[in-house]
Amino acid sequence: MRRHRDAGGRLRLYHVRPGEGRERHRVRAQLRELVRSCSRQRHVPGTAVPGRRSELVRHAALVARRPWRRGHRRTLQLQRLGAVNEQRENEEKPIKIRAHKNKGAPLAVRQVYRAEACALALAAVLGATSAGAASDPFIDALPVGGAAVGYLLRFERSTYRGAERGADQLPLYLYEGERAYLHGTRLGLKASAADWRFDAFLAYRFEGFTRDRRPAVAEALAPREPGFDAGVSLRRRTSWGTPYVELLHDVSRSSNGTELRAGYWNEWRRGRFTLKPQLVLAWRDASLNNHYYGTAEYQAGAGLDAQAALYASYALTESWNLLGWLTATRRSHEITASPLAQGGLAAEAFVGFLYDFSPKQARWAPRISADGKPLIVKALYGNSSDCDMLQIMRFNCTTRHTVDNTDVVALHVGRKLIERAGGWPIDLAGFVGIQRHFEKSYQDDFWSVMAFFKVYWYGFGWERWGLHTRFGMGSGLSYSEQITEMELRDQGRRGRGNWKLLSYLDPSFDVRVARDTYVGVGVSHRSGAFGKSQFLGNVNGGSNYIYLSLETSF
Template identity: 25%
Template sequence: MRISVRPIVGVVRALLLSCLAASAPWATATNPVTEIATGDIPKGTLGLGFGWRFGNSPYRGIDDISSKETEQDSDLLPFYFYEGKYLFSHGSAAGVHLIDTGGFTVDALIAYRFDRLEPERDDFFAGVEEREQSLDGGLRGSVTGDWGKVSLTWLTDTLDRHNGEEIDLTYRFTWVGEKWTISPFASYVHWDASLTDYYYGVSAGEARDDLPVYRPGASTTWRAGVNTSYRMSKRLRLFANLSVDRLDDVVADSPLVDEDWLPATTIGLAYAFGNVLDDRQSGRRDAEREGEWSWRVNYGYTAEETFHTVHRGQLKRSDDVHTYLAGLTLSKLALDGKRLDVWGRVSVNRRLENDLQDDFWEINPYIMLMGAGYSPWSNRELFRYGFGYGFSYADSVPIVEQVKQEKRDRDTSHFLNYLEATVDFPLRNLFGDRGWWRHCYSGLTLVHRSGIFGRVDILGNVSGGSDVVTGHLECKR
């Protein structure tokens, strides 16, 4: 069994540490082609979406950016969007606003590096070591004016893959129209010798008659591109991004490479569910619910069946392992809709592994859609039902996922998609309206981690996951 700790591990770890304390084609981790143009999106907005990433590989005999794990010529890219006062997530980049004066910002950020070489994809690379995707972290300073925006970004490896550094100088100008946002950009990107050598060098151990030793020095890339988005409605927008890289001769001369120019495209859609910072932007219908939030505690066991089967009532305990989960969830109302409420949520869970491995922490930021059922006679609330979607980072891979994936000879990942389904009942219907429980609910929550059919690089191209059945108590404030 291969337990693959994919590069995205560091992304959520960095975000978690930041919370507790207070984008890209082949050529670089900071290419805005995998980000959404956000010129007219208010701070506090919660959004989800997905896109398809297309592009050329620089490596000989490999024509696309897909993985050996899939049979596609593209990569599916989920978008978890948030622009907050301190935290942000814009597609393949996320981080913390350290300084924000309006015209000048300094951010600490992490960015997924999509560069990779999988030798299995072409016989020419027999005997060549794999060049893995990674996660870079660093700082970005930006100056903004009527003339546009200039950003300087420094990134370094956080996973000891390439152990190199990148400097990116980008200028962009953004036009925001009634429905269109158009933002062209131009970049100068510098890779140090370590980063260039990792992806494009040839070691003595890899060399052969038709593949000589090659030790490149530092390299530079010139890039031009444009981010566009079209607002189809108040909440739904389409986006299409394009970039073209001109590779340095230092890279183009590598015996691993047969390209000089690298185009890349990302297309997709995103939906804004609400706003957790500004009630004026959230479409609040009931003024009395302004600032509403909740806490929830839950505890339960690992289930045998898959999410959709458990959802239909198959609550059997796992046959493979007997492990448990205890969690705390904090929620902020983003939108009190006519039929559904939208909540921004973060759950912190403790995975109790029953001595099969050390217990560990898990964090799950997600968006929850919550509806309610009412009595036809009294209009009294009888129950709530909710469905949540986001991402999950586990400090260790749950043992149940290791066992299940080993049976299927599949990879695992610390970072996966997160799904949640919940049904609960107001305690005031049982105990009356007087007491601490009058705004509390009790019921069941199904917790689910998985990949997306093995199609997503950021999720380690994992197919499979785990499910937990829990009981919960939630109280609104």
């Protein structure tokens, strides 16, 4: 930042164009210098100094101001910077600093600034910003079209008396679309207008206990399984934070309960560190409370819970992030008076990592034709197999229909997200799919759906002879309308319960038969996380289908 007084005695600040490797702290330092200068001075319109280019920050022409107006001047300056930042923060290409020409006049200084750098610096200097919304900490975490994967360990001090305190595993799959999103345990649609945002979503409820993880006080009771809520939320982003309201209702026929939440988010950023505190008041109806905490002798009524949460993340690199958050909940008297509940606060702690594909997606974006990104369509037909997935992948066991003769037919649709990552023969694609289960005489046929990311490796040595092959590994989530015969038998043999939502794996080997067309063999695999994840029903086991497939792109 350079100061210069023109012939009229007015002080001007000139912004020196930075090099390619300028660090963030330099941007913040320059903005702080500007704010300190503006707090003592007043903006006066002016023209550029002859011979100078107009690489100037906002409010370049300044003159001295009386000391008692400094506070007011600082307030106006910050308001103006914030207003311009909000107007341009969603622009695809921020305005760059350059000269502006007026007809019949010399170069004039306009109030321009480097939007991208100032947005980052302003967030660091001013502290609180208005990212984040609703009770989902991953809202606004990714750009449109961005994807990420991660893993968390969850520790809980349960409301239930005598509940286990072991680590619970939680896989994370995130995708941010223009109108839809997947945020780990939440799937939703969104609509935005100015500072308002509306969401309609399905969310997993971390409450209750499964057949295999009963607390000591509930040994004689039927399982109180976690459920899935359908909900709507409305939030308004402000300069002092993000208040929101949410309405949720159980749609898994578990509790048939309803919950109304009113909360407040805020966010602080300092370099690579992000901190988001949250306060929530939650009104829960009698159906919800009684399902999870009622007994034959005690009927729980409606009540008001209070919760405080603190979410934190640290960016190790442009893609790797460490995550952690804490929640403390004060339950209503209707819950704490239950013979199933213990005293004190209910608490949760999460710690883990997140890998953000977004920077790589921008750097190694796939080729786009005039019609846009090609759509990948894959059809498959599979037979049930009692072989383990790893045995099938090594071709040590490929038997089919040995115990039951159930089959599946599926259709997967997706798009390529990354092509030739880092110059290596590695691609990444995202898929959603629908699968029909043919259970023959065992039970009625039913549907399942899945969403997953898939990595492809290719470029093997035999391609020099014209044989193009690839190996793929998909990972995501699968929700089944019913439990398959294979899973019922597998879990029954272990004396464990079943769950409709499980992890989904899709290893495959394909041979190219035409341009963008492949035939292949693979495994459609559903399973839990070895009984270590409440999100996956503490299931240990699953099902495998060996399939043949045909894939092409449009």
